[in-house]
Amino acid sequence: MSEPFEFDGRVAVITGAASGFGRAFAQHAAALGMKLVLADVDQALLDETVAALREGGAQAIGVRTDVRDPAQVDALAKAALDAWGKVHLLFNNAGVGTGGFVWESSAKDWDWVFGVNVMGVANGVRSFTPIMLAQGERAHIVNTASVAGLLSPPAMGVYNASKHAVVSLTETLYHDLKNVSEQVSCSLLCPAFVPTGIANAERSRPGDLRNDVPLTRSQQAADLQLQRAVRSGKLTPADVAKATFDAVREGRFYILTHTQILASVKLRHEDIETLRNPTDPLSLKPEVKQAPQ
Numbered sequence: 001m002s003e004p005f006e007f008d009g010r011v012a013v014i015t016g017a018a019s020g021f022g023r024a025f026a027q028h029a030a031a032l033g034m035k036l037v038l039a040d041v042d043q044a045l046l047d048e049t050v051a052a053l054r055e056g057g058a059q060a061i062g063v064r065t066d067v068r069d070p071a072q073v074d075a076l077a078k079a080a081l082d083a084w085g086k087v088h089l090l091f092n093n094a095g096v097g098t099g100g101f102v103w104e105s106s107a108k109d110w111d112w113v114f115g116v117n118v119m120g121v122a123n124g125v126r127s128f129t130p131i132m133l134a135q136g137e138r139a140h141i142v143n144t145a146s147v148a149g150l151l152s153p154p155a156m157g158v159y160n161a162s163k164h165a166v167v168s169l170t171e172t173l174y175h176d177l178k179n180v181s182e183q184v185s186c187s188l189l190c191p192a193f194v195p196t197g198i199a200n201a202e203r204s205r206p207g208d209l210r211n212d213v214p215l216t217r218s219q220q221a222a223d224l225q226l227q228r229a230v231r232s233g234k235l236t237p238a239d240v241a242k243a244t245f246d247a248v249r250e251g252r253f254y255i256l257t258h259t260q261i262l263a264s265v266k267l268r269h270e271d272i273e274t275l276r277n278p279t280d281p282l283s284l285k286p287e288v289k290q291a292p293q
């Protein structure tokens with residue numbers, strides 16, 4: 001697999017495509033001449049995104065998809081094949097989050113965040129990998145985790161646990177694919193804070209998984225901290241998209257858009273290797289830690 005990945009004329013499927021990184025992946029893919037299948041749970045924003053891309057000359061369809069539901073992800077794969085015949089690039093990108101002390105997270109929080117962040121990725125891998133393997137052509141899967149999949153910052157335990165699962169799932173996927181194919185591979189995207197809709201993820205929480213009690217103090221503080229951190233992000237979604245496509249082109253697995261975070265990753269690894277108790281990863285980022293506790 002030493003030849004660079006070719007994008008022009010190939011087919012990309014993107015989940016969480018109506019906002020943030022997903023929309024930026026779609027714009028970048030369109031500029032590279034890819035045919036697009038955009039999936040999101042937000043029908044109105046999805047329609048708007050598809051219309052804007054088509055106006056710019058892209059070949060794109062939108063398929064409303066809740067990635068938590070295996071049947072809807074199977075239907076997404078079928079719609080992609082019906083529209084364009086093949087799938088070469090899959091972004092399992094849809095994601096949501098909650099904050100606050102881990103013991104204060106409700107069963108509905110766990111259900112929702114793991115449903116989207118973990119089962120969404122698992123459903124994408126299960127539905128699309130066999131299609132890619134059967135095609136006998138170059139194909140690639142990009143799973144969006146987070147630096148929260150490499151670290152365990154306080155007051156975001158449900159999100160951290162979900163993203164650690166995505167990291168492990170994707171590293172395993174890499175090994176499994178390498179055992180059976182020279183054509184199909186995968187990458188793991190681990191961004192830090194970037195201004196997108198992620199701090200307002202509650203907008204897409206389904207009615208049956210909404211909490212019917214007010215936020216606790218730790219949840220309010222975590223919300224504020226997340227809003228501030230996301231707003232302060234220096235990179236744009238377009239920067240993240242460019243870094244991601246560059247990595248796919250070159251066949252790189254780990255995509256870390258904020259390399260300064262590696263100091264915290266190293267600290268965590270040292271904690272484990274020396275059996276030292278965990279260092280708070282935010283101790284290296286005091287500006288993020290200013291929110292009231």
Ligand SMILES: NC(=O)c1ccc[n+]([C@@H]2O[C@H](COP(=O)([O-])OP(=O)(O)OC[C@H]3O[C@@H](n4cnc5c(N)ncnc54)[C@H](O)[C@@H]3O)[C@@H](O)[C@H]2O)c1
Binds near residue numbers: 019042146197199200
């Ligand atoms: N922005 C950041 O700072 C940041 C950092 C690290 C990782 N991430 C990850 O990046 C990914 C993209 O998030 P973003 O920052 O672009 O946020 P975003 O809120 O702008 O976009 C997420 C999209 O996912 C969609 N979505 C939510 N639930 C869905 C479901 N069940 N099925 C299908 N679509 C669904 C939303 O409607 C939205 O359009 C997520 O996995 C997130 O965890 C974001």
